[in-house]
Amino acid sequence: MSLFDVLRFALRALLGEKLRASLSWIGIAMGIASVVVITSVGDGARRFVLEEFGQFGSNLLQVSPGKVETIGVPGVVGGTTHKLSLEDATSLRSIPGITGIAPNVFGQARVEHGERGRSVFVLGTSRDACDMWRIELSGGEFLPEGEARAALAVLGSKLARELFPDGDALGKFVRAAGWRLRVIGVASPRGQVLGWDFDDVAYVPVASALDMFGREELHEIDVSFSHAELADEVVASIRTRLSERHDGREDFTLVTQGAMLEMFDRVLGALTLGVAALGGVSLLVGAVGVLTILWISVGERTQEIGLARALGASAGTILTLFLAEATLLSMAGGLAGLVGGLACTTLASWLWPSLPLAPSFGYALAALATSAIVGLIAGVAPAVRAAALDPVEALRAE
Amino acid sequence: MIELTGLSRRYVLGGETIRALDAIDETIRSGEHLAVMGPSGSGKSTLLNVIGCLDRPTSGSYRLDGREVAGLADHDLARLRRREIGYVFQAFHLIPRMTALENVELGMLFDGVARNERRERAVAALERVGMGARAHHRPGELSGGERQRAAIARAVVMRPRILLADEPTGNLDQASGRAVLELLDALHEQGLTVIVVTHDPGVARRAQRVLVLRDGRIVRRMPAVELRSLDEALAGAVP
CATH class of the missing domain: 3.40.50.300 (P-loop containing nucleotide triphosphate hydrolases)
Structure with a gap:
């Protein structure tokens, strides 16, 4: 019996019981639809994060103070724990391959001009940050080279607009934390990236910011390097350099942007997979439906099975026919679920355009394949029951 | 024998x-x-x-034409x-959802006979039992005698x-x-x-x-x- 004939026979049998068949494939359809929707939400979130990261330059790494260790309490044994100092940052400049250093310190401060004032993030950094974070200026220029203290500021677009509603901010002075700062640049509007509003900030030279906030150590050092292949080398060099400066202790943490992206990707991927598996539970319920319907069907079609045996169908053929029915039934559900799920995500992204939704072709295909496999497995018990029927008794059944 | x-x-x-x-x-x-x-x-x-x-x-x-069948x-x-072997039953045993023609085709279906040939042979078999005109009726639309004749066509279609x-x-x-x-x-x-x-x-x-x-x-x-x-x-x- 050819595969085509098997499928045709199975399809005809299913069409003979439309209502009943529908009841069981709808279960599968719901399962597949929920998996499609859930995974497109998960995948959308993943892409969203990746795109956000993509707004920064590539080949970045970050040094932050402190080290997460599994054993020991930092700072208790072996005296003081070194923080990251501005000197630590400048010492990195001589490492080959490094193209930029942004020693960062940040704090909240009220920035004022005349009667107008606004509480914003003040970010102490260096000129290199401009390239690293892809900051574009609508006027003026970014902070000067070097780490020297200077009473200068670059304003985010929103801050500039709020403080200077009807005029150019360039060359004007603002007050912040007791400092009088000359505005040398205004950044172009950019919006929020990873929850950080780039437009509502003031950039000042890092040394000035340390003074402003009464700090001696940095919050972090951002480093850019020329080639992705240099990552390991640069990380090793920085580790050696800073350890030397910190009396041989590695009391800082190095994370490359690549590693961070990988981690995000992994976490979100795992999350998506986990939630998809949850959707898989509804598939399981659908599978039970297919099993039940087919089990009943075998009982009702016992005579037909006996007849098929008398006409020369082997037990194997009967098994194949019922497995085909189960698979078709389940795949019909899978297909319906796929269409339903895609319709839902399309509708949702049309209604709420900001929702990061990305229907994944791969997941959709996997869902369809899963439904086929689920059907096949659900069909085993009824099919085996059908194949094991004694033909003589089956023919006599009522 | x-x-x-x-x-x-x-x-x-x-x-x-x-x-x-x-x-x-x-x-x-x-x-x-x-x-x-x-x-x-x-x-x-x-x-x-x-x-x-x-x-x-x-x-x-049980030897069928000299060949032992009992242990097959x-x-x-x-x-x-x-x-x-062709079977004819008291209860006809036609599958209700299929037409007479499709019922006659069943044995050939299990034997892997190609679709066109199946159709031709089934039509011929139905004509031989005087059921040519009723080929596309379902069993429910046939009289008992017609059903049994369709069943006989099915039994002999594989010769x-x-x-x-x-x-x-x-x-x-x-x-x-x-x-x-x-x-x-x-x-x-x-x-x-x-x-x-x-x-x-x-x-x-x-x-x-x-x-x-x-x-x-x-x-x-x-x-x-x-x-x-x-x-x-x-x-x-x-x-």
Whole structure:
């Protein structure tokens, strides 16, 4: 019996019981639809994060103070724990391959001009940050080279607009934390990236910011390097350099942007997979439906099975026919679920355009394949029951 | 040629062994028209099912055209049923969701005959039984006689050599029954071995020979023309 004939026979049998068949494939359809929707939400979130990261330059790494260790309490044994100092940052400049250093310190401060004032993030950094974070200026220029203290500021677009509603901010002075700062640049509007509003900030030279906030150590050092292949080398060099400066202790943490992206990707991927598996539970319920319907069907079609045996169908053929029915039934559900799920995500992204939704072709295909496999497995018990029927008794059944 | 030697079929039912067939020895020639009679429970249907390779003997030998069948695997028995044996049942056993034509095609479907050829042969078979015009009707739209004729078309469409009929007229009125029996006679004349299980002496008399069964044994073999009634045949049986 050819595969085509098997499928045709199975399809005809299913069409003979439309209502009943529908009841069981709808279960599968719901399962597949929920998996499609859930995974497109998960995948959308993943892409969203990746795109956000993509707004920064590539080949970045970050040094932050402190080290997460599994054993020991930092700072208790072996005296003081070194923080990251501005000197630590400048010492990195001589490492080959490094193209930029942004020693960062940040704090909240009220920035004022005349009667107008606004509480914003003040970010102490260096000129290199401009390239690293892809900051574009609508006027003026970014902070000067070097780490020297200077009473200068670059304003985010929103801050500039709020403080200077009807005029150019360039060359004007603002007050912040007791400092009088000359505005040398205004950044172009950019919006929020990873929850950080780039437009509502003031950039000042890092040394000035340390003074402003009464700090001696940095919050972090951002480093850019020329080639992705240099990552390991640069990380090793920085580790050696800073350890030397910190009396041989590695009391800082190095994370490359690549590693961070990988981690995000992994976490979100795992999350998506986990939630998809949850959707898989509804598939399981659908599978039970297919099993039940087919089990009943075998009982009702016992005579037909006996007849098929008398006409020369082997037990194997009967098994194949019922497995085909189960698979078709389940795949019909899978297909319906796929269409339903895609319709839902399309509708949702049309209604709420900001929702990061990305229907994944791969997941959709996997869902369809899963439904086929689920059907096949659900069909085993009824099919085996059908194949094991004694033909003589089956023919006599009522 | 069908050669049965010491053929037995036993069931265990509720801890009790039932000898449905008890050491049957019989030879049925190719092209013979045979009737099997006997009271209910005498084993005549079991005999038909064993000959039809639908049931397996518990012991003994069944040679079909010289080939031992008793120990064949399910797959080989299925092929024999497809190609050598045609079945006609009292209850017709047509699949209700399929047209007469599709029902006739079933055996060819299981045998892997290509679709176009299936259709042609099924149409031809239906025409031979006078059902050409009713080919696209479902069983529910056919009379009993028409259903049985479609079933006969299905039984012979694979050109088997043996036609087995279990009470083929049991569910039919006289006129339809006669038409069905005439069909069986015609098929016999074309060379088929026809074996009919019946309790109706009128049906049995159309055969050449009658086997009378009781308690799983053949108690009498007689020419069909000598048969008057089952009771009389049994009374004259060797105990």
